[in-house]
Amino acid sequence: MKDESTSFEPSDTRAIVIGAGLGGLAAAMRLGAKGYAVTVLDRLDRAGGRGSSIDQDGHRFDLGPTIVTVPQVFESLWEACGRDFRADVDLRPLDPFYEIRWPDGTRFNACSDDARMEAEVARINPDDLKGYRRFLRDSEARYVVGFEGMVAKPMHRLWETIKVLPTFAWLRADRSIYGHAAARVRDEKLRMALSFHPLFIGGDPTHVTSMYALVAHLEKEFGVHYAMGGVQAIADAMVDVVRSQSGVIRHGAEADEIVIRDGAARAVTLTTGETLEAPLIVSNADAGHTYDRLLRNHAKRRWTVPKLRRKRWSMGLYVWYFGTKGTKDHWPDLGHHTILNGPRFTGLLNDIFMRGKLSDDMSLYIHRPSVTDPSAAPEGDDTFYVLSPVPHIGWDDAVDWKAEEPRYREKVAAVLEDVMPGFRDRISTELVFTPETFRDRYLSPHGAGFSLEPRILQSAWFRPHNVSEEARGLYLVGAGTHPGAGLPGVVSSAEVLAKLVPDVRGQYDEQRLAAE
Known part of the structure; x- marks a missing residue:
């Protein structure tokens, strides 16, 4: 060609x-x-x-x-x-994909099984089952257009984008993924569970397109693997x-x-x-x-x-990597992937993406690969990766992470202590990445975690x-x-x-x- x-x-x-x-x-x-x-x-x-x-x-x-x-x-x-x-490559399917937790103790386990997923939704709010099923149908339609139709296709000619605009309009691509979830389910926890996925690629769920609802179909059809x-x-x-x-x-x-x-x-x-x-x-x-x-x-x-x-860049990332000694049998309900929600969802997103403000509250993503892969840690020990979305450093009055990092680590530790009691006493080695690390190690503009939003x-x-x-x-x-x-x-x-x-x-x- x-x-x-x-x-x-x-x-x-x-x-x-x-x-x-x-x-x-x-x-x-x-x-x-x-x-x-x-x-x-x-x-x-x-x-x-x-x-x-x-x-x-x-x-x-x-x-x-x-x-x-x-x-x-x-x-x-x-x-x-x-x-x-x-x-x-030895690829292993994960079940559940991840667990989402809220401060009031509510939990949501995501998987590919329809009956189990509906049971999770019903446990939080049975009145939202009909809306959840509709959201899944929406997700499949967006997958066909947005993933199968565009992902691996050259888009450097304007016509390739123009010709899909009528379909995008029909699918309400102008609506945010969070707004789309809110139109389908009423429970605020379920709205979060159905809309948070763009954070994995640096997008604000309250502002990126509802086309990202396609992720629910991807997970359901193809699973999540390690x-x-x-x-x-x-x-x-x-x-x-x-x-x-x-x-x-x-x-x-x-x-x-x-x-x-x-x-x-x-x-x-x-x-x-x-x-x-x-x-x-x-x-x-x-x-x-x-x-x-x-x-x-x-x-x-x-x-x-x-x-x-003038472009909008993705958020920054604060990532605390640490190993713990003799904890293989500790915290048995903490699986491979856990998402800890803070007291706010949309408010925290606004602070990170729209105001460039480092908040005292936070949401955390905990990765514990050693429960699946023994090679990640010495025998009997654990390896952890705890990630907090934070503003990138391109804002006016951006965070000075050299000064802020020790304070922020203590705030993260206080949240973790609720789900991993005593973990600080077990830490054997640790490493921290801040947006400044992303700027210096990966030459990422503004220390953004995922390039352009x-x-x-x-x-x-x-x-x-x-x-x-x-x-x-x-x-x-x-x-x-x-x-x-x-x-x-x-x-x-x-x-x-x-x-x-x-x-x-x-x-x-x-x-x-x-x-x-």
Whole structure:
């Protein structure tokens, strides 16, 4: 397939991918399958980007995503490379997917079984059963349009977005996912349980489109899974595939600039001064970083610095990673995934997303992988990851996390003590990430956890395109481009890439033989 953005000669099969996050690795796999000689550059010492891990004192801390939904996007990726995903990655279904808790003691366990889910809804408010069933029908309709119809489809031409607008209007895409849940069920707890999912990709449920109701259908039909060894195991398996295609992964190699000549991307210069030439360049760096930093010496047509500053960015994340000694049999009702709601839902969202205010109250996401995966902790011990959504640091009067972190940790600990009594005395090792860590480690603008917030006017054509309009031969994958954040999104962005670049299979081997 030929695309007008392509700027390289068919005989030159070199490609550079900036960033070994899941989107960058998926791009390298797709390009390798199409015959490209791929070099992946990454500033970290381990592949996976935000999905990587840190080993500390016998504990493996999964730094970012912890669950796998829509596993078929990985299966399709592996199949394109002539491999079997299930043979390379041990994926385990979770039951329940997660437990949601409220301060008054109410609990909600999510799973894929219709009868059990209806029992959960009825236990909270039986009058909402009819509305819940309608919400599920809504979810399936949005899945067909929003996921099957758009996720893996190039959206860099405005017409692709315009032609779905009538359907979007019919589905009330203008309504927020929280507003849609509120139109279906009356109980405030159920409204939260049906609408919180956009937080997993950096969106405010009270402002992002109701199209995200499709997540309920995804969970119901395809389940929620955990990869043994964490998402790091998926990243490592992706590296193995890239290397089997003769691709090269270079760690400790940070891109400093994408070199543009005659309107086309031609090379990448590293912070060490080294320059690597290639006619096809894919950036898995945050879209904001790509356009603001990597193309800083190139006049932009669309993604100018002022325009980037006007965009709404996802929230920041405060993440406390810690290991506990001898707690395997402690807190038996605390499972793999637990969501602790604070006393407010919409009010807290408003503080985080609209006011940029760090509140005293909070909601927490607790990840306890050691109940499923013994490799996450030493025998008899536990590994935890506790996440609190917080404002990003691009606000005026942003939080100084160096000063605030110890105080905030104590507030988090006070909430955890109610569900994990005595946990502080059991901590054997710990590590904290704040939005400042995301800024410095992942080069994320404003320390945002998920790049641009997925609002309707920051999605599809309105999002930075997979094929850049700033330079020929330059492409984007990952959370900051279409279709967006989350494992299915970033992996699907590489599928979009594969539809935009030509197949050069056979040419790499021919060139290599000629050189020899």
